[in-house]
Amino acid sequence: MGAVTAPAPWKQLLLNAMESNAHLRHSSYIQLATIACNGRPSNRTVVFRGFQEDSDKIQINTDGRSRKIEELKHCPFAEICWYFTDSWEQFRINGTVDILDGSNPDPIKLQQREKSWASSSLKSRLQYLGPQPGLPNLSEEPPKDVSVDPSTGPVGAFCVLVLDPQQVDYLNLKSNQRLTFASTGSPNEEKCWTSERVNP
Template sequence: MMATKTLPAWRTKLQASLQRHEGVPFSKFFQLATIKPDGRPSNRTVVFRGFLEGTNDIQLVSDIRYNKVAEAARNPAAEVAWYFTDSREQYRLSGLLTMVGPDHENQALQDARAAVWRGMSDKARAQYLWPAPGAPKTGKEEMPQQPPPAADQPPLPTFCLSVLSVKEVDYYETNGQTRYKYSLDGSGDSWQELELNA
C-alpha cells in the first residue's frame, strides 16, 4: 500500500476513461487473473469498487469462499485487464492482492472493508448469506430467510475486500495505436513512464 502524492499518469488516464464511460454500467467490470495452486491462470469478471482512500490501490469485493481468495492468499500476484469500449483503451494493471476478510489485522483495511460494505445495495449485501458458492448444487440448499444485514451493521464474515496494490501498468489505445508502460520504481516512490511500440 502506497500513499498517493501526485497521481501517476496511468491513474489520471484511468479516471478520465471512467468519467467518459460514466453512463456505461459495464465500464466498471474488469477481468482479474490470479494463479491457481498448480500454477495455471484463473480469470474472472469483477466490479471496480473504487480506489483505497489515499492510495492508487484498486478495490473489489468477493465472497471469502470464492477461489480467488485462497489463490491470492497463497500467491498474491494478480493482473487486471480492463477495456473501455468507446475510447478503445485497454489497461493491464499488475501487482499484489491483499485479501481483507474478517480476521485481517490491519485496522485501516478493516475500516475500508466496512466502508465498502456500507456503500453496497441490499441486494448485493444479501448475496453474502447465500449457500456456499462454487459447491455442487444438491437441490437441498436453503436460501436465507432473513433480510440482508443493514448497511450500518458490521460486514458479514463471508465478505472480503480485495485490494490490488498496482506495481506496473500497460496502457494500449487502439485508435491512435499508442502504448505506454508505467512501472513503480524499486523504492515504491515514483512511477516511470515508457512509450512502447503498439
C-alpha cells in the same frame, strides 16, 4: 502541511476512460487474473469498487469463500485487464493483492472493510449470505428469503481485495498508442513511476 504524494501518471488516463465510458453499466467490470493452486492461470470478471482513499490502489469486493481467495493466499500476484468498449482503451494493471477479511489483525484494515460493506448496496450484501460459491448446487428450489439488517457490519464472508499496482500497460486502439508505466521503490515506500512509449 503534510507531504504531497504525486498521483500515479496512469491514474488520470484511467479516470478519463472511466468518465468517457460511464454511460455503460459494464464499464466498471474488469477481468482479474490470478494463479490457481495447480499453477495454471485463473481469470474472472469482477467489479471495480474505487480507489482506496486518494491512492492508486484498486478495491474489489468478493466472497471470502470463493476460490480466488485461496489462490491469492497461495500467490498474491494479479493482473487486471480493463477494456473500455466505447473508447477502445485497455489498461493492464499488474500488482500484488492484499486480502481484507474479518480476521485481519490490523484495525485500519478492518475499518476499511467496514467502510466497503457500508457503501455496498443492500442487494449486493445479500449474496454473501448465500451458499458457498462453486460448491455443488443441491437445492431444486429457489433460495429462501434472506435479509440483512442495514445497520449491522460486514458478514463473515465479506472480503475486500486491494490491488497495489506496480506495472501498468495502456493501449489506445483509436490513436494506436501504447504506454507502459513501472513503479520503483519497495512496498509501503512512496512509489516513483517511470513511463515509456512502446510499439502497440
